[in-house]
């Protein structure tokens with residue numbers, strides 16, 4: 017980057033808000049997908065909306081790429097810097113601006129850490145529902161950018177269902193208020209469009225979220241199954257019976273083994289799969305529903321069903337699930353977390369396909385995931401120090417995503433496309449659809465400075481990857497120019 | 500998988516209808532005469548008037564797939580809302596956003612395009628919260644699919660939610676996948692006589708407690724609430740609240756949803772103010788009915804439109820002239836310059852020659 021531009025950027029920021037030395041910039045060279053690394057030209061840590069505006073005005077004028085970054089816990093390389101570009105870190109946007117207990121909303125800056133919203137609202141008996149496993153670290157801005165989910169989104173929804181308003185700075189440096197504290201606003205639903213847009217359409221500086229009353233009572237049930245198919249059936253049967261659990265998670269044998277070896281929570285190590293089902297609400301209701309779920313799972317073929325006796329046993333059941341990722345981390349030097357979503361009825365068949373692929377690639381795989389929404393998280397085990405193994409893991413991961421699309425699902429449920437799944441976008445979408453995405457991007461960012469190269473592949477890239485999706489054997493709109 | 504009558508349209512017939520739609524779009528692009536997209540024509544009172552060639556989505560009808568265990572229904576835009584509701588009810592499921600019909604022929608496409616939700620909205624979510632995927636034709640006639648049939652999906656921009664409530668200005672909606680929910684096992688309506696400002700306070704206080712609320716409104720005299728869920732949860736909440744039992748609850752909420760209550764039987768202009776749930780609109784003259792736990796005020800008033808828009812803006816919300824206004828004038832809350840410019844660019848991205856329902860929301864959109 018030219019010295020002139022660096023100097024101009026420096027001038028709009030407080031003294032310690034620009035990082036250009038390699039050592040300190042290293043912290044920002046990757047996100048949670050650490051296989052991809054890139055040093056940016058500089059990292060900027062503004063403190064005010066005006067500073068963000070000033071940065072964007074300069075970058076827009078100079079056509080300098082800007083990559084927004086919250087906590088960098090993203091798992092798809094969304095916050096991966098661009099060479100010669102700027103990383104715009106929102107870490108200093110860390111203030112909770114306002115909590116309105118009667119109206120049940122909180123207005124916070126975008127760098128506020130997810131869990132701190134619930135902590136601040138707790139004294140009012142309220143909380144912010146979406147709870148990604150990374151909630152002690154990830155920011156609300158990053159959650160909006162990825163439309164993050166969590167263990168409880170089966171009942172309480174994703175980020176998109178739990179936000180009311182956004183304040184964003186456009187690529188050109190203007191401030192826009194999107195949505196409002198009312199339940200809907202005039203015009204297009206731009207807050208839905210921005211949610212999950214991976215930092216491609218604007219820089220979010222403020223978010224107003226909905227708060228919900230804390231459920232007075234909850235219990236967890238653990239069911240073990242000798243066959244994956246029976247566990248999959250159990251999931252479908254719970255839903256078919258009109259029950260929407262607060263959470264419904266599945267772990268396969270490999271995951272159970274890893275967790276037991278790590279922390280001994282008493283999971284049945286011989287089971288092919290376990291289901292953890294949480295029910296919340298008023299006490300009478302929870303007890304009724306729990307009994308019903310236990311019955312349903314036994315009929316589906318569970319050979320053991322344990323209902324937590326009290327809150328502490330509930331916590332113990334969850335503890336294993338929550339520790340699953342670190343536990344898997346002990347099985348292999350590295351693991352690669354995938355994120356496809358499929359219709360629930362295909363859980364067993366897709367897991368079986370993944371097992372077959374695991375054999376083909378000679379790489380282990382562990383499954384621990386949000387079964388209630390059909391959101392799979394296969395963890396592929398590999399060793400980055402073995403030459404070629406990361407490439408193999410990536411290819412295996414790509415195959416898993418293709419299996420998800422074939423099953424009627426999607427390549428990403430909650431982690432985003434980022435750089436990671438950009439090729440699989442060519443499989444899920446047609447050229448016409450990708451063209452529409454690019455047109456939307458241009459409406460927000462005509463010069464393409466925001467997070468370039470992420471989320472939506474160019475048609476040229478798809479052509480090189482060799483996989484433009486052709487639906488039902490027909491090339492759609494052969495008349496529209498593609499490349 | 501449950502398939503129903505509407506699905507009997509053959510693939511050939513469906514292709515023929517699609518080709519006809521695309522022909523109309525092509526022609527509109529060539530001649531500059533825009534299209535007026537219609538489903539059951541039950542919501543033509545809503546929004547600004549558009550002049551042009553009708554594109555009738557009604558014939559593109561039928562439930563494509565419905566799997567109760569997946570909590571997902573996919574249906575073509577022309578499918579009657581009633582057919583969808585009946586199909587779901589037969590499996591003990593429902594559209595949780597409780598869409599208003601506003602007439603016999605209401606279609607799914609119209610519901611999604613208008614983005615209107617009923618009394619359950621503050622507690623269960625709006626239409627857009629349940630839209631999982633959309634198949635549509637954009638303003639150039641390109642056939643596009645966004646989203647899908649799964650609960651979580653962040654691949655690509657969320658254009659299916661963007662289309663929801665865009666009133667056909669971004670695309671001709673052909674098919675929609677919606678998340679559905681189990682019907683509550685038990686429901687009870689309660690009421691109490693209280694003035695509007697206390698009603699607003701109570702509705703907000705109750706919503707902050709773990710009560711199974713599914714509707715709350717104040718009709719000028721009484722505060723009504725509906726509790727839905729497991730029987731045990733509803734009964735225990737009734738005991739806590741100690742309110743008067745209302746025996747015709749089901750009819751009441753339906754009449755509210757369809758605007759059949761006596762309040763709505765009036766030719767005066769009817770405004771809808773969507774506001775933060777704790778606001779009071781006493782500054783505006785006229786009579787009002789407050790729904791959505793305080794977040795939606797229906798107002799019959801002779802106040803000037805700009806006064807109403809100004810008030811709504813000051814309170815942090817927006818106002819829409821729903822009935823009885825001049826459909827050639829402004830209907831929706833004016834947008835700020837910056838937002839309007841962005842809206843125009845978004846419109847351009849889908850419909851560069853402005854052939855789809857142009858002006859239905861705002862002039863030049």
Ligand SMILES: Cc1cc2nc3c(=O)[nH]c(=O)nc-3n(C[C@H](O)[C@H](O)[C@H](O)COP(=O)(O)OP(=O)(O)OC[C@H]3O[C@@H](n4cnc5c(N)ncnc54)[C@H](O)[C@@H]3O)c2cc1C
Pocket residue numbers: 047048083084085086087088089090091093094095106126127147148149150153154155156157158159160161162163164165166167214215216218219220221341430431467
């Ligand atoms: C152990 C672990 C567990 C996880 N569990 C879950 C889970 O259960 N559910 C889930 O959904 N995800 C999960 N994730 C993924 C990740 O935590 C989420 O995607 C999270 O939302 C990212 O937030 P962040 O602040 O770290 O964003 P970053 O990683 O910094 O950024 C993510 C994307 O958002 C953009 N962005 C960030 N801030 C802004 C802003 N203010 N304005 C515009 N764009 C912005 C970035 O450019 C990037 O594209 C997990 C990650 C880890 C490491």
